[in-house]
Amino acid sequence: MRRSSAASKKKSDSITSSTTDLFRSGPSKATSKEMDRIDHLFNQYANTSSNLIDPEGIEELCSNLEVPHTDIRILMLAWKMKAEKQGYFTQEEWRRGLKALRADTLSKLKKALPELEKEVRRQSNFADFYAYAFRYCLTEEKQKSIDIETICQLLDIVMGSTFRAQVDYFVEYLKIQNDYKVINMDQWMGFYRFCNEISFPEMTEYNPELAWPLVLDSFVEWISEKQA
Amino acid sequence: SLSFKMERKTIDLDQGWDYMQTGITKLKRILEGLPEPQFDSEQYMMLYTTIYNMCTQKPPHDYSQQLYDKYREAFEEYIHSTVLPALREKHDEYMLRELVKRWSNHKVMVRWLSRFFYYLDRYFIARRSLPPLNEVGLTCFRDLVYNELHSKVKDAVIALVDKEREGEQIDRALLKNVLDIYVEIGMGQMERYEEDFESFMLLDSASYYSRKASSWIQEDSCPDYMLKSEECLKKERERVAHYLHSSSEPKLVEKVQHELLVVYANQLLEKEHSGCRALLRDDKVDDLSRMYRLYHKIVKGLEPVANIFKQHVTAEGNALVQQAEDTATNHAANTASVQEQVLIRKVIELHDKYMVYVVECFQNHTLFHKALKEAFEIFCNKTVAGSSSAELLATFCDNILKKGGSEKLSDEAIEDTLEKVVKLLAYISDKDLFAEFYRKKLARRLLFDRSANDDHERSILTKLKQQCGGQFTSKMEGMVTDLTLARENQNSFEEYLGNNPAANPGIDLTVTVLTTGFWPSYKSFDINLPAEMVKCVEVFKGFYETKTKHRKLTWIYSLGTCHLNGKFDTKPIELVVSTYQAAVLLLFNTTDKLSYTDILTQLNLSHEDLVRLLHSLSCARYKILLKEPSTKTVSQSDSFEFNSKFTDRMRRIKIPLPPVDERKKVVEDVDKDRRYAIDAAIVRIMKSRKVLGHQQLVSECVEQLSRMFKPDIKAIKKRMEDLITRDYLERDKENPNMFRYLA
Numbered sequence: 001m002r003r004s005s006a007a008s009k010k011k012s013d014s015i016t017s018s019t020t021d022l023f024r025s026g027p028s029k030a031t032s033k034e035m036d037r038i039d040h041l042f043n044q045y046a047n048t049s050s051n052l053i054d055p056e057g058i059e060e061l062c063s064n065l066e067v068p069h070t071d072i073r074i075l076m077l078a079w080k081m082k083a084e085k086q087g088y089f090t091q092e093e094w095r096r097g098l099k100a101l102r103a104d105t106l107s108k109l110k111k112a113l114p115e116l117e118k119e120v121r122r123q124s125n126f127a128d129f130y131a132y133a134f135r136y137c138l139t140e141e142k143q144k145s146i147d148i149e150t151i152c153q154l155l156d157i158v159m160g161s162t163f164r165a166q167v168d169y170f171v172e173y174l175k176i177q178n179d180y181k182v183i184n185m186d187q188w189m190g191f192y193r194f195c196n197e198i199s200f201p202e203m204t205e206y207n208p209e210l211a212w213p214l215v216l217d218s219f220v221e222w223i224s225e226k227q228a
Numbered sequence: 229s230l231s232f233k234m235e236r237k238t239i240d241l242d243q244g245w246d247y248m249q250t251g252i253t254k255l256k257r258i259l260e261g262l263p264e265p266q267f268d269s270e271q272y273m274m275l276y277t278t279i280y281n282m283c284t285q286k287p288p289h290d291y292s293q294q295l296y297d298k299y300r301e302a303f304e305e306y307i308h309s310t311v312l313p314a315l316r317e318k319h320d321e322y323m324l325r326e327l328v329k330r331w332s333n334h335k336v337m338v339r340w341l342s343r344f345f346y347y348l349d350r351y352f353i354a355r356r357s358l359p360p361l362n363e364v365g366l367t368c369f370r371d372l373v374y375n376e377l378h379s380k381v382k383d384a385v386i387a388l389v390d391k392e393r394e395g396e397q398i399d400r401a402l403l404k405n406v407l408d409i410y411v412e413i414g415m416g417q418m419e420r421y422e423e424d425f426e427s428f429m430l431l432d433s434a435s436y437y438s439r440k441a442s443s444w445i446q447e448d449s450c451p452d453y454m455l456k457s458e459e460c461l462k463k464e465r466e467r468v469a470h471y472l473h474s475s476s477e478p479k480l481v482e483k484v485q486h487e488l489l490v491v492y493a494n495q496l497l498e499k500e501h502s503g504c505r506a507l508l509r510d511d512k513v514d515d516l517s518r519m520y521r522l523y524h525k526i527v528k529g530l531e532p533v534a535n536i537f538k539q540h541v542t543a544e545g546n547a548l549v550q551q552a553e554d555t556a557t558n559h560a561a562n563t564a565s566v567q568e569q570v571l572i573r574k575v576i577e578l579h580d581k582y583m584v585y586v587v588e589c590f591q592n593h594t595l596f597h598k599a600l601k602e603a604f605e606i607f608c609n610k611t612v613a614g615s616s617s618a619e620l621l622a623t624f625c626d627n628i629l630k631k632g633g634s635e636k637l638s639d640e641a642i643e644d645t646l647e648k649v650v651k652l653l654a655y656i657s658d659k660d661l662f663a664e665f666y667r668k669k670l671a672r673r674l675l676f677d678r679s680a681n682d683d684h685e686r687s688i689l690t691k692l693k694q695q696c697g698g699q700f701t702s703k704m705e706g707m708v709t710d711l712t713l714a715r716e717n718q719n720s721f722e723e724y725l726g727n728n729p730a731a732n733p734g735i736d737l738t739v740t741v742l743t744t745g746f747w748p749s750y751k752s753f754d755i756n757l758p759a760e761m762v763k764c765v766e767v768f769k770g771f772y773e774t775k776t777k778h779r780k781l782t783w784i785y786s787l788g789t790c791h792l793n794g795k796f797d798t799k800p801i802e803l804v805v806s807t808y809q810a811a812v813l814l815l816f817n818t819t820d821k822l823s824y825t826d827i828l829t830q831l832n833l834s835h836e837d838l839v840r841l842l843h844s845l846s847c848a849r850y851k852i853l854l855k856e857p858s859t860k861t862v863s864q865s866d867s868f869e870f871n872s873k874f875t876d877r878m879r880r881i882k883i884p885l886p887p888v889d890e891r892k893k894v895v896e897d898v899d900k901d902r903r904y905a906i907d908a909a910i911v912r913i914m915k916s917r918k919v920l921g922h923q924q925l926v927s928e929c930v931e932q933l934s935r936m937f938k939p940d941i942k943a944i945k946k947r948m949e950d951l952i953t954r955d956y957l958e959r960d961k962e963n964p965n966m967f968r969y970l971a
Contacts, residue, residue: 186949187949209923210923211959214942217942
């Protein structure tokens with residue numbers, strides 16, 4: 001036995017070492033080779049002078065990933081990266097995201113997208129993602145609200161696939177009403193709660209005497225009038 | 229030897245009892261009314277001593293137990309042999325009389341026999357824990373006579389009661405005596421009376437009145453029914469006083485009330501032509517007072533009455549409002565405003581009228597005060613011809629307080645009216661709106677010297693302060709004070725001019741300096757003043773700076789008045805115009821003809837203002853300027869010329885500017901103030917509570933602000949959202965219906 005084990009030890013040595021490597025390179029530790037590949041990928045899209053991937057670079061990335069520029073998956077990727085500025089990825093953010101996705105090549109990144117989507121859509125993550133989507137669109141330093149047009153687009157991207165009807169009605173309402181020119185975070189989150197808690201289009205559970213944002217009270221009123 | 233031992237002869241039981249029997253027989257004969265002399269003291273002593281001896285003899289001759297038994301047996305024997313037969317053969321009233329007699333006799337018998345047998349009471353009954361002699365005697369009657377007859381007796385009594393109710397005379401004393409038996413037989417407890425008589429009597433009474441009520445309610449009018457009910461209750465109370473036990477009163481009254489007034493309450497009050505509504509309509513004060521008296525004693529009896537009262541007053545109020553609204557739509561603008569005055573008058577009268585009802589008919593009861601208040605709150609908040617009630621009330625006050633106002637009243641009548649107006653204000657929810665309209669009109673009265681009487685002005689402010697608090701009137705009081713100070717200031721100014729002749733502007737100038745915070749906000753334009761006026765402004769500024777260096781003067785030319793001498797061909801006429809109008813007219817001192825555009829450029833006014841001014845001088849009653857073309861309205865292509873041919877029979881004329889509609893601005897200003905007030909309330913509440921649920925926050929907010937206005941829930945929500953954006957509040961992460969205060 002010993003002999004065979006001694007003989008096999010050599011073989012297993014090489015196997016063991018690569019297995020160990022694999023263990024050691026869990027989610028928090030990429031191998032230096034992986035990191036190199038991630039950086040290499042970064043440099044393919046980054047602007048050399050600013051060392052950031054700028055909107056142009058992102059557009060190219062999207063085209064390479066065969067994902068539309070306005071697709072929710074890019075937003076999800078940004079979320080995974082914890083990207084701060086809309087339209088830009090820093091190297092740190094890039095590394096963070098791709099490391100987490102265990103994608104060090106373009107094809108791996110592309111393959112990681114469906115899994116990412118599943119992860120984001122998990123109830124426990126989606127609220128966070130939804131809030132992130134709003135913050136991501138705040139471009140100015142002290143900005144707290146987003147203009148109606150952008151909100152409408154954002155709603156479509158973020159919630160369109162899961163809450164089509166609510167989004168369509170709400171977008172229509174936002175466009176014709178005059179009370180609000182911008183939407184703030186509280187109102188944005190209110191809509192999320194609305195979609196999750198209130199049946200649509202019946203809306204029987206909706207009670208305007210509770211703390212729903214006023215814009216939703218008006219929205220519900222508007223729908224009721226339409227239905228009448 | 230001497231022996232002090234007293235030897236008593238032993239009395240044998242039979243012997244002794246035979247002797248006692250003689251006494252008992254004698255007693256019975258007395259009770260039966262047979263000729264029999266009363267007991268004398270020797271006989272009494274003998275009987276007593278016989279018992280005494282038989283109880284104190286040595287055994288086996290101590291006969292206490294036997295005597296105790298024989299005592300009871302004596303009663304039993306008498307009752308069985310004599311009393312019961314006598315009662316059984318009689319009925320109805322005769323039976324009652326017999327019973328009363330027999331009970332009375334029995335009590336006498338018990339009294340006498342227990343005296344004879346007294347010695348048993350002293351030691352024997354205590355030693356053996358037995359009932360005392362008195363009780364034994366009464367118990368015999370109860371067990372043998374009362375128990376057999378009480379039901380029959382009760383029937384007979386009730387029959388007599390009903391007979392009396394139908395109007396026949398009955399022997400009340402007899403009934404009293406009979407019912408006393410029920411009470412006494414209870415031996416300290418009211419059980420016998422209550423169970424064997426009262427409960428049946430109550431049932432019978434209920435059914436009696438139920439029958440009566442069911443026919444009366446069909447046949448009688450409400451007032452007649454109430455009269456009958458009142459009478460029935462009175463009679464039943466008398467009944468209790470005369471022969472029922474006093475403890476029956478509340479129970480009997482309750483039953484009667486129930487059958488007459490509770491069961492048929494709705495039918496009675498709602499009777500179409502004579503019910504509560506009709507009584508109110510026809511001012512039947514006495515009947516309503518009776519209704520109050522009757523229903524006051526019934527639990528929750530007044531609620532429906534108060535409700536009908538409230539509906540009635542509301543309907544009357546609504547009718548007045550509708551009347552005013554209809555008149556306003558059908559008639560011209562000036563009659564509409566007269567109608568509005570009339571409306572307030574009528575509302576005051578309505579209030580006076582029904583307050584009397586509350587105080588007199590309804591004895592000042594809180595339910596009716598509340599009903600009146602709620603009724604007024606309903607219609608006093610309605611809009612009439614586009615004017616809110618707040619505005620109407622402010623206009624009404626203005627008319628009373630201004631010179632030449634539509635109300636020509638004595639001082640006393642004015643005071644009284646002001647008092648009533650302030651009371652009405654309590655019903656208006658938008659008190660802040662009233663305050664703002666009032667303030668605007670007060671400003672005009674004060675600034676244009678149109679206030680009729682200073683005392684009245686101060687008086688109403690005092691009343692408003694009392695009702696609404698100091699904050700409500702602080703600005704207004706400031707305004708009045710400003711005027712007083714302004715007069716003083718003017719005196720100083722004139723003194724200053726006297727001392728500085730070089731500074732004199734050459735025109736009589738009166739300046740009123742106002743404290744900005746007190747007065748309504750006025751627009752102030754950079755109008756290009758004529759040179760003469762510019763000098764005036766500078767002179768005054770010079771003077772003012774000698775008095776104080778820390779204040780900034782902002783000139784409100786739109787409020788100024790000028791007296792111009794118009795040198796017309798026929799005769800000179802003094803024109804009393806606003807400063808702006810004067811500025812326009814003075815332009816014609818240097819040029820004969822000016823185009824609209826010329827004037828606009830020279831004066832630097834807005835189109836809206838200039839059109840208004842030129843219209844007042846060229847298209848209205850007094851045409852000081854000639855307009856070319858002489859159309860009815862001013863257009864930007866017009867040109868103007870001084871009308872030297874103008875004349876009037878008066879030496880001085882006032883050329884008014886049509887008042888700008890202040891309503892829109894007032895509403896805007898009030899809305900703005902409300903936003904701040906709501907913000908302040910929310911912050912105040914959240915600062916003290918730190919964390920609070922949405923609905924509670926809203927309701928506390930409404931509560932806090934209710935003294936001044938009724939905040940719109942949506943408005944509160946909007947302010948909350950604004951406060952969230954400004955980082956005063958945040959929504960709780962776990963519970964979206966809770967809010968936190970962010971320090």
